[in-house]
Amino acid sequence: MTRYTRLTGAAVLLMLVAGALIFFYAPEDFLQKEPQRIFYLHVSAAIAAFACFAVVLGASVAYLRTESPRADRLARAAALVGVVLTTVTLGMGMLYAKPIWGAFWTWDARLTSTLVLWIIYAGYLLLRRLAEPGRQAARFAAVVGIFGFVDVPIVYFSVTWWRTQHPGPVIVTNALPPEMLLTFLVTMACTLFLAGTLVAIRYQIETLMDEVPSPAPSHPVGAAPREPEPAR
Amino acid sequence: MNRSVAVAVAVARKDLTSEWRTRELVPALGQFVVLALVIANFGFQIDSQNAPVIAPGVLWLALVFAGLVAFGRAFAAEREQASLEAMLLTPAPAAAIFAGKAMAAALLLIACEAVLLPALALMFGTPLNVPLVAAVLIATVGMAALGCLFAAMVARVRSREVLLPLLTLPLWIPFIVAGGQAVQVAMGATGNYNQAVALLIDFDILFVVLTSLAARFVLDD
Secondary structure, eight states, X not given: OOHHHHHHHHHHHHHHHHHHIIIIISOOBTTTBGGGGHHHHHHHHHHHHHHHHHHHHHHXXXXXXXXXXXXXXXXXXXXXXXXXXXXXXXXXXHHHHHHHHSSSOOOOHHHHHHHHHHHHHHHHHHHHHHSOTTHXXXXXXXXXXXXXXXXXXXXXXXXXXXXXXSOOOSSOSXXXXXXXXXXXXXXXXXXXXXXXXXXXXXXXXHHHHHHSOOOOOOOOTTSOOOOOOOOO | XXXXXXXXXXXXXXXXXXXXXXXXXXXXXXXXXXXXXXXXHHHHXXXXXXXXXXXXXXXXXXXXXXXXXXXXXHTHXXXXXXXXXXXXXXXXXXXXXXXXXXXXXXXXXXXXHHHHHHHHHHHHOOOOOHHHHHHHHXXXXXXXXXXXXXXXXXXXXXXXXXXXXXXXHHHHHHHHHHHHHXXXXXXXXXXXXXXXHHHHHHHHHHHHHHHHHHHHHXXXX
């Protein structure tokens, strides 16, 4: 059994524990009834996604300073997992919004900024695929990773400052009942562990892909042929 | 410092001279924004009642897409003639070269705004006043810095036409949020104009500083 198999097993087990708490331990919400149970994973996924993008920011800054291929691989891995988690957040949020707000989507500050976040990092992944692999892709992506993270709080706050008519924060404004709080905290911890596991696995995949000699680079129209990247 | 400014001005002058001699981009951009107004007319069924409500949105849509075209072209000539490499071989700092390119692109976009804003006022019956022009010009500064940074980046990447809007538009959203508010107020809506413009200036400072720090990594190879 490799390290990754054990990690994955632990992550799956932990998510099952979280699921058991969500469905069997946490009390049903008085107003929102069953759909409220989406809340636990929805918010946890959002927090885990933010953590991933913070890792992208840190790794991007580290890459620009040191040009370390490991920092670049970490940024790649965390960006992919972050986009997946943001997708989960948006998807579960829509399922949650339909029964509670009556619509899948509103132009709420939080929804809009999350969508922008998703678009920025989806663009990051696309840039990684289209830029010439190696130093150029890593540098360009690092710049996008830094600007993307700077942009998100701005989008978030700039929209809240004005569109105050949006429905109040969905997250805890008053203290949750202890059972709900415990369920939420456990789910969040499990989701963060899952995210960490996914990043670790993806990091390993990126390492292996870097080690495989890339096929002869195809020169796109307009781009000058370049020297092959030195082996790392 | 003085030398950097001189380099930036020289690069900007080179770009503007080349545009003046060919007259390629600005007339095309002018036609583009007028076409955008025509399309908005058919898309929205504009009449005297709803025109003032729709006009700010039309302004930003036209401006944003004209901006993408302008910045996408900023590095086209350099790419076609591989002249960027020649510039980078000189001892001039990369940030200064980048600032020059951004200044020239911003001035071309301002030329396009000089068509867009009067056309909007004429065809939509909205006011054309100093607060409106000021808000758009202030937003142009930061948008130019960001747009040029990503234009420099995608100039060396496959599918650059697709990638430039994908990278640039999400990062322009702060300018559209604050600029949209400022333009709405300037056109007669209620709201806080000063706060919106102050925020635009904050974004300008933030992104000009960040792009000048990042320019080295995007231009150098």
